[in-house]
Amino acid sequence: MSDNQYIPKYISKTPWYHKTGKLTEDLEGKEDTSDLSHQYKNPNVKEDHSIPKSGTGVLDEFVKTKDNIEIKKVEDWDSKRDRWHGFDISEWDKVAQNWETIKKNSGTKKSKQVSHGGSQNKEGDDLDEDGSDDTDYELELTELGLERKDLKSKLKEDPLEKVLRDRQDVPSYILNITSQSKLTYDPENKNISNDQSEFVRSAKVGINADIAKLQNFAWEQNETSEKLQKRQKLEERLNGVEGSGVEVDLDLNLAANPTAMLLKSRKEDKELQKSRDLKRQKLNERYG
Incomplete structure (x- = not known):
């Protein structure tokens, strides 16, 4: 049989490992323990695909909690980076103890005020010496490192004042309802201005x-x-006259x-x- 020159060499000639059987010896002697070992198949074993089988790579184990909620045992990327990751419970115990001490102190202040004829609100509840019965607000102030004395003397800024809006802060379109001036809108910097709000007002008198x-x-x-x-x-x-230029009137x-x-x-x-x-x-x- 003559050699066909159109058949490539890797088909016409047998490879070097075919007769020796070195490849089969290496495969039988070693067990592959890599991450993709479950995907490799033995060519000599025939698998029956009609029988359903679970994949060998699925290793998820679930643990039941007190509330019968199943939680994944294996820590994957999501479970490691949840919102409570790295949170220590002892920190919350310290915060709770601090709150209890503040409540006790506020209770002693109220009892002293009642004994000395302190102030009471309409419902009969005792007020603090500052005139408020909101203990949660005091707890928030202590967490932020603020005191009522500092807020009264305006040494520090009240966090609630940022939320409130100034009563005199009226938009220009509301002011224009009663005024006779016209609004001008600048599309480049998106500013609305009128005659009253401009730095150089347009003078209409004099x-x-x-x-x-x-x-x-x-x-x-x-x-x-x-x-x-x-x-x-x-x-x-139209008359055919050319060259007579019109003088500009200065x-x-x-x-x-x-x-x-x-x-x-x-x-x-x-x-x-x-x-x-x-x-x-x-x-x-x-x-x-």
């Missing part, structure tokens, strides 16, 4: 109001002049010529007043 009025008048005049310039350029293009700029702008605004105010007076006169003549 010289600043006159300047703002002049600025608005200058903007209006500039818009009208720009419209006229556009119309003039369009007419020149009097329309408040910063360039404020005096001229002031005179123009006064002139326009007078013209508006005249037109109003004429309208009023005509109405009086017509309707009496």
Whole structure:
């Protein structure tokens, strides 16, 4: 039989360990104790898969407690890192003893106050010398290392004061309900501000109001002049005239010529007043 050159060598030639049987001797002589040993199978043994069997790698053992609750005996990752891991019961005994001593001291104080005619609340229960019957609050203060004297003298901060909100801390949108100022919202830093809350308030009375009025008048005049310039350029293009540039009127700029702008605004105010007076006169003549 001629050799087929298309068959690879690892198929056409027998391996070196096939005749000697060295591999089978090594497998029979040694027992594998690795973590994956339960996954290896002996090729000579035929297994009947019709019979259900438990896996050899499952080693979970459960222990029953007093309440008949099964707990896993093997400490895995979850059981080692539970919320009570490393908690010593003796620490809780110390805290309980401290609480008992505080309660005893508070009881002796109350008995002294009753003997000397101490204060009582509406239900008849005795109060502390500080005016409160909340022992749990005192226990929390002792755990935090605080005393009522320190809180009264404001040497230390009361932990409950952080929870409470200042009564004068009113949001700006509630203030805007009654005020006449408008809210402005800045989307970049998400701030809501109005005229009252701004550092530099927009003045609506006095010289600043006159300047703002002049600025608005200058903007209006500039818009009208720009419209006229556009119309003039369009007419020149239609007529075929080129090269005649439109001069810029510097009097329309408040910063360039404020005096001229002031005179123009006064002139326009007078013209508006005249037109109003004429309208009023005509109405009086017509309707009496």
